[in-house]
Amino acid sequence: xxxxxxxxxxxxxxxxxxxxxxxxxxxxxxxxxxxxxxxxxxxxxxxxxxxxxxxxxxxxxxxxxxxxxxxxxxxxxxxxxxxxxxxxxxxxxxxxxxxxxxxxxxxxxxxxxxxxxxxxxxxxxxxxxxxxxxxxxxxxxxxxxxxxxxxxxxxxxxxxxxxxxxxxxxxxxxxxxxxxxxxxxxxxxxxxxxxxxxxxxxxxxxxxxxxxxxxxxxxxxxxxxxxxxxxxxxxx
Numbered sequence: 001x002x003x004x005x006x007x008x009x010x011x012x013x014x015x016x017x018x019x020x021x022x023x024x025x026x027x028x029x030x031x032x033x034x035x036x037x038x039x040x041x042x043x044x045x046x047x048x049x050x051x052x053x054x055x056x057x058x059x060x061x062x063x064x065x066x067x068x069x070x071x072x073x074x075x076x077x078x079x080x081x082x083x084x085x086x087x088x089x090x091x092x093x094x095x096x097x098x099x100x101x102x103x104x105x106x107x108x109x110x111x112x113x114x115x116x117x118x119x120x121x122x123x124x125x126x127x128x129x130x131x132x133x134x135x136x137x138x139x140x141x142x143x144x145x146x147x148x149x150x151x152x153x154x155x156x157x158x159x160x161x162x163x164x165x166x167x168x169x170x171x172x173x174x175x176x177x178x179x180x181x182x183x184x185x186x187x188x189x190x191x192x193x194x195x196x197x198x199x200x201x202x203x204x205x206x207x208x209x210x211x212x213x214x215x216x217x218x219x220x221x222x223x224x225x226x227x228x229x230x231x232x233x234x235x236x
Contacts, residue, residue: 032124033160036074037121039072039085039121050091051090052089052092054068055070055073055086056068057085060083065101077123082123084105085120088115095109096109122214122215134221138172140170141171141216148188153188154168155169155184156196159180160182161201163199163201164199167196176222179220180220181218183215185213186212187210187212191207191208193205194207
């Protein structure tokens, strides 16, 4: 079973997730880089005329329903994480319970219904809608809890396209200038790991036993110095 715990936390309590026990395959890829997503879940057979279908956006880790839509799309997603998308078809006879945002998928019931298999997607949003998280040329993210002790953990800084820019043994990164958006990942592994190198895309990382955290978006805004002329005047 895959267990997860928080690894990063900023002052505003924005946290990311990483696996506590290792699994054999990373599951975090950026399928969408926008707060609005569309998808395609096909249906098999013909539904009864008095049936309805709702599409559910569910937190992959907690099973909490985030959004419900009557169409195959969601808007206004506010967190970068992994989600499961379901199609829930049911007879419209007022027996459905648990069909609301904030409820648990496991609490969803109806007298006659069917729930699709999950479509698992990862959403990586632009960092904080352009707001600045850090205004210095370096930053450190604070661990909320220690990383796993039964392996190696490395911290990865990528650009928004997923290219690895920096790798560190602690969540500290430096050398920034201007205004840029990044994602930070933690990768924990035992044994051999491949493609964990600057210039590679984090999606190409492979290994015998490893896992990659959800992305932690960061916006860095380093002001450039403004040079003003200074005129010296001799006072008699």
